Amino acid sequence: MPELDFINDQIVRSDTRTLKEKAKDWIILFCCQSLIFGVFLVGIALEDALLVTGFLLLIILVAIIWNRRPDLNQWSQELLRNNRHFANTFLVLILVLYPFIFMDNPYLIHLGALAAIFAIMALGLNITLGFCGLLDVGFAVYFAAGAYTSSQLAVHFDVSFWIGLPLGGLMAALFGFAIAWPALRVHDHYLALVTLGYGLIMNLLQRNFTFLTNGTDGVINIPPPAIGEWDFIQPITIGGIEFPFQMNFYFLGLILAGLTVLISVRLRDSNLGRQWEAIREEEIAAKCFGINVPFLKIIAFSTGAFFGGIGGAVFAHMIGFVHPDNFVLLTSIMILAMVIIGGMGNIFGVVLGAVALTLIPERLREFEDLRMLLFGGCLVLIMIYRPQGLFPSTRRRRELKSDRVNELIKKSGRK
Amino acid sequence: MEPADLDNTILKCQGLTKNFGGVLAINNLDLEVQKGKITAIIGPNGSGKTTFFNLVMHLYDATSGQVVFGTENTNLLELPTHSINRVGLARTFQTLRLFLNLTVLENVLIGMSSQLNSGFGAALIKPKWAREEDKLAEEKALEILSLFGSRLISMCNEPASSLSYANRRRMEIARCVASQPKLILLDEPVAGMNPTETREVIKDIQKIHEAGHTILLIEHDMTLVEGVAEHVFAFDHGSKIAEGQFKEVSNHPAVVEAYLGKQALKQ
Amino acid sequence: MIETWAQQLINGLTIGGMYTLVAVGFTLFFGVLRLINFAHGEVFMLGGFVGLVVAWSAEGLGITNGIIIVLLMFLIAMGVCAIIGAVMERFAYRPVRGMPVLIMLVTSLAVGIVVREAVKEFFPEGANPHAFFSPFKYESINFGSVILDYTQLGLIISSLLLVYGVHLLVTKTWVGRAMRATSEDLDAARMMGIESDVVIRNTFFLGSALGGAAGVMNGLYYLSIRFDMGWVMAIKGFTAAVIGGLGNVYGAMFGGYIVAAVEVLTVALIPEGSRYKDVFVFLLLILVLVFRPSGLLKTPAQKMG
């Protein structure tokens, strides 16, 4: 699965290890990953405020150690790089097993599904912001466009979710397209303000255009996705074991998020992705080298928005309720924070950011009112101490057969 | 002034004028660049050289006049910047504009992007032709990098930000070459370099010229101009004040005056 | 009819004055630091709360003279906000200075969240609205049926005076000249011996003090304050600053009155228009940003003046 090699955007060296060394690496990796995921899963399941505090302190401790010990960092990176197929397989396995582990606590499965939905949206924003470098502080607009389109079609016209889903994405893309035009003329702060204003206007219109959105009543009783007679809120029973219906949504989210990751990887590695990055790095030079900057910016906005819409549509049908309160500025900031904290442009980082920011606030519920204060404080600290995100995007990923390079070096040489 | 060979003209300006809110940066400029030659533009700071490049690339809108390019007489002032590259012009920048976080190889590939066909669909489906195209493009990019010896090619997987200053300049030239232009515009290619580096760049430029590229360059460094330019234009206050061989131009009284002031001329 | 319009004019001037005071802060920060300080709205809110505490303590100390209490409120609120502003600058904005726009933007949003939530959590009954002290609650000057409240009058006049004062400070004093130089070119200013850290700190002192004054004024006029009033004001304030032209003190005032005019006209002229007034305001924001990003008022010579 070369497509899923997103953990390490590094050069791959040819594997010269012996079988014994390989096995040793795998065992170490297996133990470490089991430990990490084990701690992670326990952390998710914690209910007690004291334990949650302890858990978060543990994470911070590990992060500090990792920052202070470059050798440890180096070692872990090396290990991951050399065994990426193994690591990826393990990751996918954990993701698939996750709902089975928490079968008696469907809320955690629900949270997993929610994390997948936010991962889809964060990956969408990552295309606009991470790849093309366009600030978008109004991403909730596309979330809303997808959610309203698909849910209103389902409620009023009985349109199936499977049709509403792409339509929601397309409608969101249209909204992205709409703001892309004025956005072409502005940069930096001004672009941020334009998208911010766009988000504010759209949220007001969601409240006031009652004929489209049901206003502040919200869209209620949105039917769950259905296949034939069976719909997603009927639990599947296999061999006498009833699996909670949240698992249906979880796997739907997981599949869609997986697809989004795949698409993101392909876009990033394509000529298109390279041109987006060129625009992000140096717009004037990009223009001078035949890159149609306005067109590509519009494409970036629309593509990003499309995924926002997809996430929105799934969200609407999963929660069964859509309200303008879902699409306020704080939602946009949250999605933005997922991308920034994860590491702009790094697909794995963004997914991890989405998962963390969906789950951690839930865990912080134990602190009740202090939740937002802690969130704000953490955000400030991250901006100051790690503005590039947890997993900064590394550029040295394009792999070249080193012998060909060597040959050319030898041939050209210094004359 | 010898009559210009019309069939051999690659770039032609007529009455080109640029007015920045009352300041005439380019004033009624006429000039012709010959195909296959290295042409240089000299002139003191603020004489409108870079503005001229920006007008040719349509980064600014001209106030009046026209710029005609190639045998098909394309009017560049009517084309958006990105199409100008497709017509066959590529430029470097006085203040380097590299894609710093992209690798050296990717920088060159960006130079070739207008020749690549793969768009959105191809990126997602990755059909065979797109993969082939990618492979060919990389191969070609490596070849272009190898024009500059081992300096760039050994760094091809490193981000452009890790290059030394001189190599960044080379990188820009390589990127230009990659877009297979009919005319390369070089904006002060040796600015800030020491004499050894300058000599090497002169060699590089000549090598590219030998490979069949027409070059128009802006330069302060007279050793470079003398070393490579077959034809020289001198600018002052947005107008062309002299043209011809380097020797003729450098001794032209208007040029001396422009560089050293009236006082110098009297002495 | 004419009386209604006269009343609407007074309403508009009051609202515009309030926006102006907040917008001036935005414009100063942007001028010097190229930062849209979203936390400024929270400083404004904090000003209101400090004023309230002053009123409470004055009551406890047995000070009964309304004018003295109001003066104390202004002085202490401005002082506390100035310090808070400088602290924010030192510990949150200085570390991210010069970083990409996005980082600075998110930092200021996050600082805003921290301040807002801190007030909500640690102020007694912070989540509830608090009645504000005011010595002249319902006293007014009446011209027929047109009513001009004393606080309205005070607000309009003091907003004009404060803007003029800031203008004088920026154009006529050494501190202001240093600010303008820094806003033109941070590095060049540094080379001329201007300590940019000091200039930026001064700017935060000044802008935040103005925000605090606006917060007290807001309390005196609306008679109640709440922890979440800052964000609404922040949005309106930066909209005003952008419309007038970021970095231009008079532009902030101009923008403040434009935003107020849009609001009042929407309510007065469009039936059931009151729900769409913010839509029009933000639409204007986007249009200005797209077609005249330097603002409606700005000419190069007027920068920071």
Add this chain to the structure above:
Amino acid sequence: MYRSKVFLLAAVLIAGSFFSNQVKADSYKLYVNLPLSGPWSSFGEGMFNSFKLAIDQGNASGELGNLKLEVVRGDNAGDSAQAASLATKAGTDAKVIGAFCCWSSGLALATHSTYNRYGVPTILGGSNDHRSTRPFHKSAVIFRNSPYDLINMKMLATYVTNYANMKRVFAIDDNTAFSVTQANEFTKAADKLHGKGRVVGRESVQLGEKDFTPLITKLKGMNLDGVFYAGHMVEAALFRQQMLKLGLKIPMMSSGGVFSNTYIKTAGEASEGTLASFWGLPLDHYPEGRGTKFEKDYAAANFQDPYESFGPMANAAGQVFVQAIKRISSQGKVTRKALLKELNSGRYTTTIGEFGFDSNGMLEILHIGIFRVENAKWKLLYRTDRAATKFTKIAD
């Protein structure tokens, strides 16, 4: 060395979490979903405390045997999206047997399909939108112990037209589900009673807005007899103050979003004369002194916040849960289904009176009062009969 410490800590945490997760077998959770932070937290805290008081009393009385009820404190911050997410949390927790929700209509609308999806028996302690329960909403799980706004607004319209004799009234909502519905229903009811034209206009304001002077100036030129502000108290207080400042000295009517002592405190002397139509009575009007007993118990429990206007309903909801769970536990297993069945048929003796839920999940007794602020207190002017058909005068 570092790593070994990390492993050790992780091991301790893992072990600790397993111990802490062992839930006592005979305890059940009642999930409360209220605005405990945000602008309406004073209402939410009062409701939560009152509800908890009833459950604590139930636990302490020993009536429940070895069964224990636990109240889960869910804070929706007055945000529909968060309320919906809490409802999911309640639904997916197998230990949750019932829910108490939501204070406002918007929050109730946001949650009802979720509660229905999971079959969590839910009592609404103040959400007045008629669409939250049967027959308007087909859910079988939602009950309410306050009348919905169709009735409340009908009574307010009756008061306006028949008792206060206002000819020209203006209705304002603050663009929330609750207040838009109220303004609509009020207009409809007034039109029905005396033909069109009593309500001469409608406007919407936004939550969080501070300056209503342009709107009030517009109203001033309309020669009105009264304004109906169907919104929440923070904006209502500002609106009332600005009405007085601009010399618009006509009565302002309001409803459940404003009927609160916090409103009086915020608006100060401007609150004098504000009218409110509310589905509740002063505590001494409830039968058999149970209202005053609640007041005493609440005071004895030493809660930080007052019980506010919705406290009695919340307390009643808690009592309903205690009594219902006691009955089903004596008959067999305590499940959501059993509780649902019991709520559909049983009768309960509570602070606000003795009642059962009808086929629509609506409580049988309806108290609606017209209140006015006098001397910084809400004073009851009129109250309805049990079926809410007419008013009885209590005071002037």
